[in-house]
Amino acid sequence: xxxxxxxxxxxxxxxxxxxxxxxxxxxxxxxxxxxxxxxxxxxxxxxxxxxxxxxxxxxxxxxxxxxxxxxxxxxxxxxxxxxxxxxxxxxxxxxxxxxxxxxxxxxxxxxxxxxxxxx
Numbered sequence: 001x002x003x004x005x006x007x008x009x010x011x012x013x014x015x016x017x018x019x020x021x022x023x024x025x026x027x028x029x030x031x032x033x034x035x036x037x038x039x040x041x042x043x044x045x046x047x048x049x050x051x052x053x054x055x056x057x058x059x060x061x062x063x064x065x066x067x068x069x070x071x072x073x074x075x076x077x078x079x080x081x082x083x084x085x086x087x088x089x090x091x092x093x094x095x096x097x098x099x100x101x102x103x104x105x106x107x108x109x110x111x112x113x114x115x116x117x118x119x
Contacts, residue, residue, distance in 0.1 A: 002067040003053055006075045010049055010082045017042045017086050029097065038089070045082065 018039065025035040054064045 002070040002075060003065055006078060007050060009075065009079045013082050013086055014042055014046045017089070024093070045085065
């Protein structure tokens with residue numbers, strides 16, 4: 001039951017990240033290479049989240065979905081880690097977008113200043 005709670009708490013965060021990445025690609029804010037990289041990152045996080053606990057139980061000789069050793073602290077800790085990864089990734093994306101905007105504005109300003117000096 002606790003394992004299902006862990007997956008249910010983290011699945012919306014991962015799906016939100018995936019939809020956000022697809023939306024940014026459709027709006028042409030990120031490249032195809034960035035889309036693929038981010039998509040793989042979030043799919044790996046999802047696969048690790050879903051498969052790691054059953055694999056651990058299988059290797060330790062316990063029933064696959066036995067979550068008696070799984071505490072609520074473990075659930076919230078794992079969820080907090082996924083949220084932190086999402087927030088850090090989102091902040092990095094915003095910083096990159098700001099850098100691109102500043103670079104474009106600086107380029108336009110340089111062109112306008114050079115035009116006024118020529119006149």
